[in-house]
Amino acid sequence: MKNDPKAPLAELRxxxxxxxxxxxxxQCELRTGCCHFRLTGKTPLLTRVEALLAAKGVRASGRKKLVPRADGACPMLGREGRCGIYAHRPFGxxxxxxxxxxxxxxRQHVADLIHRMEALDEALGWHDGSRPFEAAVADALKDA
Ligand code: SF4
Structure with missing residues (x-):
């Protein structure tokens, strides 16, 4: 089936x-600065297949939707500085x-892997490109 993402999800893993x-x-010491999108001005960009996997992580955490944080940090950042979707967290x-x-x-260390991720979306007929974490995952949750 053209849009069945099961095989692409396995390949993404x-x-x-x-x-x-x-x-x-x-040496990541869980400072969590990289999860504070508003502070850094940077947000992870996700392919659509990545967003589907992240959405699985959100649901596995018991949530049905993303709740934006007042401080502009990633909605999946836990109070103790732990990622709420660690096993499903995106490439970025x-x-x-x-x-x-x-x-x-x-970039050259992982460019081939980025191209492989982009090819997964292309194979499914998804050509919108990578999108910011919250919008991409919110849509993937709706699609599920
Ligand atoms: S998905 Fe996890 S690691 Fe990535 S920004 Fe959100 S809390 Fe941080």
Whole structure:
């Protein structure tokens, strides 16, 4: 079926596993600065298949929708600084680290994986490109 995302979701998990397998030395101390979108002015951009997987994580956490935070941080950031969808978190959250932790992965280190993720959307006939976390996941939750 053209729009059945089961196989693309499995492939996306493979891509995420590959990111972990080629991890660069970084010292994340859960400062959570990278999860404070308003403060950093940066928001993770998700392909549509990534948004579907993140939406699965949101539902697994017991939520049916994203509730925006007054401080502009990611709605899935927990009080103790823990990610509420850690196993389902998007590619950007796996590869973008703050300067204190060592900085984001160089694009050339993961460019092939980004292209593979984009190809998953293309194969499903989705050509809208990557979108900011909250809008992408909110739509994926509605689609589910
Ligand atoms: S999905 Fe998790 S790691 Fe990514 S910005 Fe939100 S809380 Fe942070």
């Amino acid at each position: 493979n891509i995420y596993a590959e990111v972990e397998a080629r991890a660069l030395p970084r 959250c796996r590869t973008h680290f703050c300067a204190a932790a060592g900085g984001p992965y160089p």
